Amino acid sequence: xxxxxxxxxxxxxxxxxxxxxxxxxxxxxxxxxxxxxxxxxxxxxxxxxxxxxxxxxxxxxxxxxxxxxxxxxxxxxxxxxxxxxxxxxxxxxxxxxxxxxxxxxxxxxxxxxxxxxxxxxxxxxxxxxxxxxxxxxxxxxxxxxxxxxxxxxxxxxxxxxxxxxxxxxxxxxxxxxxxxxxxxxxxx
Numbered sequence: 142x143x144x145x146x147x148x149x150x151x152x153x154x155x156x157x158x159x160x161x162x163x164x165x166x167x168x169x170x171x172x173x174x175x176x177x178x179x180x181x182x183x184x185x186x187x188x189x190x191x192x193x194x195x196x197x198x199x200x201x202x203x204x205x206x207x208x209x210x211x212x213x214x215x216x217x218x219x220x221x222x223x224x225x226x227x228x229x230x231x232x233x234x235x236x237x238x239x240x241x242x243x244x245x246x247x248x249x250x251x252x253x254x255x256x257x258x259x260x261x262x263x264x265x266x267x268x269x270x271x272x273x274x275x276x277x278x279x280x281x282x283x284x285x286x287x288x289x290x291x292x293x294x295x296x297x298x299x300x301x302x303x304x305x306x307x308x309x310x311x312x313x314x315x316x317x318x319x320x321x322x323x324x325x326x327x328x329x
Contacts, residue, residue: 225250
């Protein structure tokens with residue numbers, strides 16, 4: 142299905158998926174706000190074409206919400222790992238705990254364990270903190286080093302030649318040398 146023929150019906154559908162408030166959607170779509178607005182909303186929401194269009198419009202919204210929820214879950218797992226207390230991997234006497242004795246946060250911080258049930262390798266906490274820091278923008282990106290920048294970027298070849306020639310003239314007055322900057326076929 143695609144856009145409804147009736148502009149007011151299409152507008153109502155688009156407004157309705159914003160907040161699922163039928164009366165507010167009808168008013169924003171241009172229907173008269175009065176004592177009969179409830180009847181209008183009921184009639185609109187019972188129309189099968191409008192129901193299909195609303196369902197169609199909700200698909201991308203649901204996908205976006207699902208992706209956002211998945212991203213939130215990943216961040217929540219990283220936080221759990223970052224908060225895992227390494228002291229809780231051991232008993233009071235210093236012996237390591239078995240996997241089934243660990244709390245949820247400590248278990249989440251494991252990347253491997255032994256077949257015997259002994260806690261094995263723990264996830265690199267520094268890497269987890271780095272990922273969280275990048276996610277939350279805690280440190281700015283490093284500016285490019287001077288070796289990585291091109292001072293001639295965006296300039297035409299003619300502009301670059303003019304700069305070269307001018308620098309050559311300046312250095313020529315001071316007795317400097319450009320070290321092989323003369324164009325091929327020209328004497329220095």
